[in-house]
Amino acid sequence: xxxxxxxxxxLDDRSFEEIFDKLAPLPPDEKILLDARRxxxxxxxxxxxxxxIAQTRLERPAFAVPENDDTASYWSRASFFKxxxxxxxxxxxxxxxxxxxxxxxxxxxxxxxxxxDVHTVVENIQQRAQAIxxxxxxxxxxVTMRFTMAHSEICQNVIEHAGTGGWVxxxxxxxxxxxxxxxxxxxxxxxxxMGFRKSLESSQGPRPTDRWGDAMALEETVMRGMTRFRDPGxxxxxxxxxxxxxxxxxxxxxxxxxxxxxxxxxxxxxEPMKENLAPFPGAQVQxxxxxxxxxx
Amino acid sequence: xxxxxxxxxxxxxxxxxxxxxxxxxxxxxxxxxxxEHHLDEIxxxxxxxxxxxxxxxxxxxxxxxxxxxxxxxxxxxxxxxREVYFVFYGMKESHxxxxxxxxxxxxxxxITQLADGAPELIGIVEDEQRRAWEKICEMGSARxxxxxxxxxxxxxxxxxxxxxxxxxxxxxxxxxxxFPVRGATNGLIAGGLLADGAGTRGGSGVxxx
Numbered sequence: 195x196x197x198x199x200x201x202x203x204x205l206d207d208r209s210f211e212e213i214f215d216k217l218a219p220l221p222p223d224e225k226i227l228l229d230a231r232r233x234x235x236x237x238x239x240x241x242x243x244x245x246x247i248a249q250t251r252l253e254r255p256a257f258a259v260p261e262n263d264d265t266a267s268y269w270s271r272a273s274f275f276k277x278x279x280x281x282x283x284x285x286x287x288x289x290x291x292x293x294x295x296x297x298x299x300x301x302x303x304x305x306x307x308x309x310x311d312v313h314t315v316v317e318n319i320q321q322r323a324q325a326i327x328x329x330x331x332x333x334x335x336x337v338t339m340r341f342t343m344a345h346s347e348i349c350q351n352v353i354e355h356a357g358t359g360g361w362v363x364x365x366x367x368x369x370x371x372x373x374x375x376x377x378x379x380x381x382x383x384x385x386x387x388m389g390f391r392k393s394l395e396s397s398q399g400p401r402p403t404d405r406w407g408d409a410m411a412l413e414e415t416v417m418r419g420m421t422r423f424r425d426p427g428x429x430x431x432x433x434x435x436x437x438x439x440x441x442x443x444x445x446x447x448x449x450x451x452x453x454x455x456x457x458x459x460x461x462x463x464x465e466p467m468k469e470n471l472a473p474f475p476g477a478q479v480q481x482x483x484x485x486x487x488x489x490x
Numbered sequence: 491x492x493x494x495x496x497x498x499x500x501x502x503x504x505x506x507x508x509x510x511x512x513x514x515x516x517x518x519x520x521x522x523x524x525x526e527h528h529l530d531e532i533x534x535x536x537x538x539x540x541x542x543x544x545x546x547x548x549x550x551x552x553x554x555x556x557x558x559x560x561x562x563x564x565x566x567x568x569x570x571x572r573e574v575y576f577v578f579y580g581m582k583e584s585h586x587x588x589x590x591x592x593x594x595x596x597x598x599x600x601i602t603q604l605a606d607g608a609p610e611l612i613g614i615v616e617d618e619q620r621r622a623w624e625k626i627c628e629m630g631s632a633r634x635x636x637x638x639x640x641x642x643x644x645x646x647x648x649x650x651x652x653x654x655x656x657x658x659x660x661x662x663x664x665x666x667x668x669f670p671v672r673g674a675t676n677g678l679i680a681g682g683l684l685a686d687g688a689g690t691r692g693g694s695g696v697x698x699x
Binding site: 312313316317320336340346347350354430431433434 | 510550591595
């Protein structure tokens with residue numbers, strides 16, 4: 195039997211919870227079909243999250259391609275299908291990737307498995323980030339370095355803590371409704387590895403407190419720089435990312451296991467911590483950096 | 491002896507000749523080991539100018555591996571590995587973001603040299619140590635008694651402060667007194683560690699004099 199899971203019409207970190215909710219009760223060996231035929235848009239979180247789901251299934255899942263040509267074409271240009279074809283049985287028409295580069299795709303969906311992948315990601319994004327960050331987001335050119343640094347740290351987190359590979363993607367786009375239609379750059383890094391709680395437990399075991407769980411593990415790592423390594427130099431990466439995001443009024447969220455923590459800027463009304471979410475392995479990170487207004 | 495080490499060249503030699511960014515912890519460890527190998531060859535008392543001019547990005551992990559772990563071996567209040575002084579040259583603002591974070595984490599300090607040649611002390615330093623360091627730079631060199639008069643503290647206090655700065659390798663101790671740590675990019679004299687600017691450049695990106 196195949197369980198069909200509808201992919202939301204607009205797929206971002208919020209609507210992705212619908213997929214997690216439907217996925218959670220299913221045994222990992224049950225065949226699933228992710229039906230994206232009616233999906234019209236996906237954020238980097240959506241695209242990388244879809245690939246991550248496939249990595250959690252024991253039975254090779256199926257995937258139905260968006261029927262809307264623009265959507266499917268965009269997903270092709272973002273290299274989604276290039277990787278999805280190795281993970282899913284694909285049904286529907288996959289558009290051939292055009293050679294012309296997509297200006298809003300700062301970084302196509304890219305696997306992060308080895309250290310050299312981080313170098314590749316950093317080299318690629320540096321070349322494209324400068325123009326978009328300065329022209330669309332009105333950020334000073336020196337911010338590009340810090341942006342890339344944040345990117346590097348988040349990708350390394352996958353390699354060092356996930357115990358498995360992950361996916362990264364970066365896009366720039368204009369919000370239609372939120373923030374008065376400002377441009378934003380969104381980074382998503384998703385993996386289906388051990389997650390933050392198990393990573394901490396791997397060196398120190400569970401904390402002797404009733405509160406111990408995914409939420410507390412996220413608080414300790416993201417907010418307090420804890421890490422499974424004894425080396426006191428560890429744990430600076432996420433702290434640095436958090437500082438950078440705060441300085442540029444960005445938003446930073448990490449979902450792991452059944453919890454999600456967020457550094458929420460003034461322009462957003464998200465909750466700093468969500469617990470009792472549908473369980474999903476690994477960690478799913480999203481960074482949003484909005485256009486800086488002239489008087490900001 | 492003064493040694494100029496082009497960190498970008500060490501990266502290319504140690505990791506991959508296509509890379510220009512110092513990212514990831516394994517990369518940082520490889521570069522640090524490359525630098526340590528060179529330091530092992532330059533004698534027991536030396537000044538190493540680590541040149542970051544050609545480094546693109548430096549992330550926190552690499553800053554911790556290269557800068558903090560290197561300093562912790564050579565700059566210690568107890569028994570440092572050898573008497574090696576460091577000047578971090580050609581740092582960009584984004585490099586300093588990462589470096590200042592790791593210095594704070596480990597309670598370390600270092601000397602950077604700005605484009606105009608002026609040294610700058612960054613990291614965790616007590617006010618009195620900073621005041622003494624700035625005065626030494628201004629004076630060019632000083633004995634404890636001279637410094638005590640210059641900053642208006644008792645001689646034994648000045649001596650203790652200078653000794654701490656020396657143990658942290660933030661000033662150079664010579665027979666003639668204490669000298670500021672400065673790079674020798676133009677054949678300058680750095681605290682008696684003479685650079686003649688006529689060193690040889692090897693494949694490792696190292697220039698020694």
